[in-house]
Amino acid sequence: MVQPYRHEPLTDFTVEANREAFLAALKKVESELGRDYPLVIGGERVMTEDKITSINPANKAEVIGRVAKATKELAERAMKTADEAFRTWSRTSPEARADILFRAAAIVRRRKHEFSAWLVKEAGKPWREADADTAEAIDFMEYYGRQMLKLKDGIPVESRPGETNRFFYIPLGVGVVISPWNFPFAIMAGTTVASLVTGNTVLLKPASATPVVAYKFVEVLEEAGLPAGVLNYIPGSGAEVGDYLVDHPRTRFISFTGSRDVGIRIYERAAKVHPGQIWLKRVIAEMGGKDGIIVDKEADLELAAQSIVASAFGYSGQKCSACSRAIIVEDVYDQVLNRVVELTKQLNVGDPAEQATFMGPVIDQGAYNKIMEYIEIGKQEGRLMTGGEGDDSKGFFIQPTVFADVDPNARIMQEEIFGPVVAFAKARDFDHALEIANNTEYGLTGAVISRNRANLEKARHEFHVGNLYFNRGCTGAIVGYHPFGGFNMSGTDSKAGGPDYLILHMQAKTVSEMF
Ligand SMILES: NC(=O)c1ccc[n+]([C@@H]2O[C@H](COP(=O)([O-])OP(=O)(O)OC[C@H]3O[C@@H](n4cnc5c(N)ncnc54)[C@H](O)[C@@H]3O)[C@@H](O)[C@H]2O)c1
Ligand SMILES: N[C@@H](CCC=O)C(=O)O
Numbered sequence: 001m002v003q004p005y006r007h008e009p010l011t012d013f014t015v016e017a018n019r020e021a022f023l024a025a026l027k028k029v030e031s032e033l034g035r036d037y038p039l040v041i042g043g044e045r046v047m048t049e050d051k052i053t054s055i056n057p058a059n060k061a062e063v064i065g066r067v068a069k070a071t072k073e074l075a076e077r078a079m080k081t082a083d084e085a086f087r088t089w090s091r092t093s094p095e096a097r098a099d100i101l102f103r104a105a106a107i108v109r110r111r112k113h114e115f116s117a118w119l120v121k122e123a124g125k126p127w128r129e130a131d132a133d134t135a136e137a138i139d140f141m142e143y144y145g146r147q148m149l150k151l152k153d154g155i156p157v158e159s160r161p162g163e164t165n166r167f168f169y170i171p172l173g174v175g176v177v178i179s180p181w182n183f184p185f186a187i188m189a190g191t192t193v194a195s196l197v198t199g200n201t202v203l204l205k206p207a208s209a210t211p212v213v214a215y216k217f218v219e220v221l222e223e224a225g226l227p228a229g230v231l232n233y234i235p236g237s238g239a240e241v242g243d244y245l246v247d248h249p250r251t252r253f254i255s256f257t258g259s260r261d262v263g264i265r266i267y268e269r270a271a272k273v274h275p276g277q278i279w280l281k282r283v284i285a286e287m288g289g290k291d292g293i294i295v296d297k298e299a300d301l302e303l304a305a306q307s308i309v310a311s312a313f314g315y316s317g318q319k320c321s322a323c324s325r326a327i328i329v330e331d332v333y334d335q336v337l338n339r340v341v342e343l344t345k346q347l348n349v350g351d352p353a354e355q356a357t358f359m360g361p362v363i364d365q366g367a368y369n370k371i372m373e374y375i376e377i378g379k380q381e382g383r384l385m386t387g388g389e390g391d392d393s394k395g396f397f398i399q400p401t402v403f404a405d406v407d408p409n410a411r412i413m414q415e416e417i418f419g420p421v422v423a424f425a426k427a428r429d430f431d432h433a434l435e436i437a438n439n440t441e442y443g444l445t446g447a448v449i450s451r452n453r454a455n456l457e458k459a460r461h462e463f464h465v466g467n468l469y470f471n472r473g474c475t476g477a478i479v480g481y482h483p484f485g486g487f488n489m490s491g492t493d494s495k496a497g498g499p500d501y502l503i504l505h506m507q508a509k510t511v512s513e514m515f
Contacts, residue, residue, distance in 0.1 A: 002102070005146050007478050008109070008135035013127060013355060022127060025113035026353055029121055037067045037215045039074060039235070042081040043228025046074060052208050052235055057124035057361040058351050058395035064122045065212040070236035072244045075203070078232040082174045082201040083250050085229030090171045090199045092227075094152035097197045101145035103224035104193070105138050108217075112138075115185060118213045123184050124360040124395070126352040129315045132476070133185045137217075139479035140190035140497065147502050148197045157510070164513045169506035171199030172282065173252030176245045178238070178266070180258045181363055182318045182418075184210030189217050190479075190496055191255045191284075192231065196221075198505040200252070202231045203245060207258075209363050211235040238262065246270055249277035253505065255284045260416065260442075260489050263287040284504050286484075287491040288416040289444030291474050292325035294433045294459070295336050296450035303471065304332075304449040305339035311447070311473035312422035313347060313400045316362050320490070321445040321467070321475040325413055326424045327433045333426045337404055340422075341385045344400045351395075361395040362419055368396040371419030374412060375401055381413075382406035382423055408436040416442070430455045438464050443487030447474040466493050 011018050038045035048068040056062035070078070089097075108115060112134050119130035154168025175195040179188035188206050195202045206214035218233045234241060242262075246254055246269045256266050263285045270281040293311060295304040311323035328336050352360030362368050372390050378401070379388070387401030398420055406413050406423040413423050427433035430452070437446055446465040450456055456470055466486035467477055477484040483498025485491060494504050 002146060002149065005143050005480050007480060008138040008142075010128070010135055011112075011131045019355065022113045022116070022355075025117040026120065028114060029117040033065070033121065034063045035065050037065050037212060039068045039070055040218055040231075040233040041074065041078045042085075042232065043222070048074070052211055054122055054210065054212050056121050056395070057363050058353070060395060062121070067211040067215065067235050070205075070234035070241050072240065075234055075236065075241045075244050078203050078234050079174065079245070079248055079250055081229045082203055082232055085227065086171070086173055086201045089201055089227065089230045092199070094148050094197070094199070097199065098145040098148045100221065100224045100226050101141040101193050101197055104220050105141035105145070107220050107223055108134065108138055108141070115213065115216065118216060119185060120352050122210050122212050123181060124352050124363065125315060126357045126360050127355055130352075133183055136183070136186035136479060137189040140186065141193050143480045143497060144190070144194050144197050144502060147499065151502060162515050164515070166511045168509055169198070169503065170509050171506055173200060174250055175200045175202050175253045175255055175505065176251050177202050177204045178242060178254065178256045178258065179204070179206050179214070181207035181209035182315070182320070184213045185217065187257050188214050191257060192217075194502055195255055195505050196226070196231060198502050200505060201229065204231060204233050205241060205245070206235055208235065208237070243269065247272070247274060249274040251281060252279060253282040253284065257286040260288045263491060282504070283492065284494040285491040286320070286494060286496065287486070287489060288418075288442060289320040289322070289486060289490050290325065290414065290416055290440045290442040291321055291323055291445040291465070292327050292437045293323045293447040293449065293474055294430075294437055294463075295326070295328045295332060296430055296433070296448065296452055296455055297329045297331040298451045299332065299449045300451070300471070301332055301335055301339065304336050305343055307447060307449060307473035308336070308340050308422065309343045309347070311475045313344070313359055313420050314475055316359050316398070317420040317422075318362060318367075318418055319475050321477065322418075323447070323474050324417055324422055325437070326422055327427055327436045328424060329430060329433055330426050330428060333424075337385065337424055341402055344386050344402055347400050349397060349399060359400060359420065361397050364396060365392065367419065368392050368398065371398055371417055371421065374415070374417045374419070374421060378403045378406075378412045378421065378423065381410040387420070408439050414440060430458070434459060434462055438462070441489045444490035445469070445474040445486070447472060466490060466495070
């Protein structure tokens with residue numbers, strides 16, 4: 001019998017044995033850097049001349065790996081392979097499919113620190129963030145495996161005398177999974193295994209900044225017993241391979257996580273029916289955020305400051321859930337702002353491979369340049385309280401940055417920066433704070449720090465975000481506990497890690513028999 005689902009605990013690094021195990025994993029990964037990785041199509045390893053070079057964002061000179069790059073021709077081969085494999089995989093029992101996820105979770109759990117060490121190196125995640133990313137990947141496998149077992153026989157419907165009605169779910173077909181670099185393990189693995197466990201075959205195109213950890217995961221699924229051709233690994237250019245697969249008439253669904261602009265592009269392109277296409281493609285899109293924390297005048301102000309700092313600067317603010325707007329009721333504005341500045345100045349920024357580091361680099365030169373441009377804009381739009389400096393000589397480091405007195409309509413209050421920058425806005429009262437919080441085209445996460453029950457209840461209904469948190473920060477959703485996804489330009493509100501997520505990857509069928 002399958003044990004009830006519990007989320008994977010985070011590692012306590014104050015325990016010496018854990019610390020040593022993590023250091024050993026980092027050493028192991030360091031000894032494996034710089035290798036070449038092929039595409040995987042139908043279980044076959046395919047090397048290409050042109051490669052994606054994955055580097056350590058904390059040390060540009062360190063090559064993590066060189067990964068083969070799919071062309072349209074190779075993408076087409078992968079599509080044919082996945083289409084062929086669908087015939088058998090879609091008829092494989094849900095129990096057998098779920099077992100592969102459980103086995104893969106066990107393999108990753110045994111190699112947990114090794115996976116986290118790859119995340120430290122390839123994504124620039126500090127230990128705690130890397131550990132959380134790996135734990136979440138394990139959670140997705142454990143949770144979706146169990147969800148599939150719950151859904152495998154469908155949902156009971158009524159039958160009249162002499163009639164038996166059944167309502168159940170069948171797989172869709174070939175899914176294109178396009179994942180981001182910021183949760184290069186958890187989101188890549190979660191979107192992939194949700195598609196697989198529901199009986200679909202997959203073409204996985206991971207983000208070009210983090211393809212090595214994705215390759216390592218493909219190996220795990222193979223070891224867990226996934227048949228060849230069911231998952232095909234085809235990193236490549238978003239514009240070339242991405243567009244080609246999104247447009248492909250045999251693509252049945254697209255599971256995309258990434259930016260607003262790419263999400264819109266995919267949504268629009270997927271709507272077009274191409275010659276030979278006999279279905280309307282389904283799009284699951286998880287996009288950006290411009291998330292805010294509201295602090296009420298009756299509130300634990302220390303909790304408020306700690307929550308803002310952790311949510312704004314965890315993984316250098318590179319979370320779709322990151323707090324980039326702090327909306328403070330005027331009675332407590334100065335107190336909260338000053339405490340946030342004080343805490344921010346204490347943050348340890350540096351090499352994520354060092355245990356003491358709270359914040360590492362941003363992901364690449366493009367991100368560095370974009371964030372530094374926003375910091376310049378912020379200097380015009382607000383009062384720079386701390387940070388504002390960057391250094392890209394060795395890696396892509398930016399100081400955690402706080403701007404005060406920002407107009408709610410300013411660009412740094414409206415546009416997703418995706419870096420360690422938080423803007424403070426002053427609200428007249430709680431209603432005004434809610435108005436400012438909702439003044440965005442996004443709607444992903446938000447938090448309210450308050451002791452006022454009436455205000456919390458008002459926020460419950462009027463703060464328009466997919467994930468709303470009370471008296472805590474706005475990052476760190478846990479699979480199975482906080483189903484995750486947002487409104488409006490944050491995507492299709494396809495709640496990852498939630499009880500209705502798998503259904504998005506299937507189609508329902510009704511069979512009615514008369515006796
Ligand atoms: N809502 C969520 O759950 C969630 C989670 C993580 C990240 N995000 C968002 O992701 C963004 C950061 O990730 P990113 O920089 O990797 O995003 P991105 O949109 O630049 O890239 C995401 C993926 O899309 C691919 N891509 C690019 N162009 C494409 C095209 N034309 N066709 C198909 N695929 C294409 C990329 O190669 C990558 O694999 C942020 O906006 C963040 O808020 C959202
Ligand atoms: N699920 C993560 C965010 C994922 C996007 O970057 C969180 O809840 O912080």
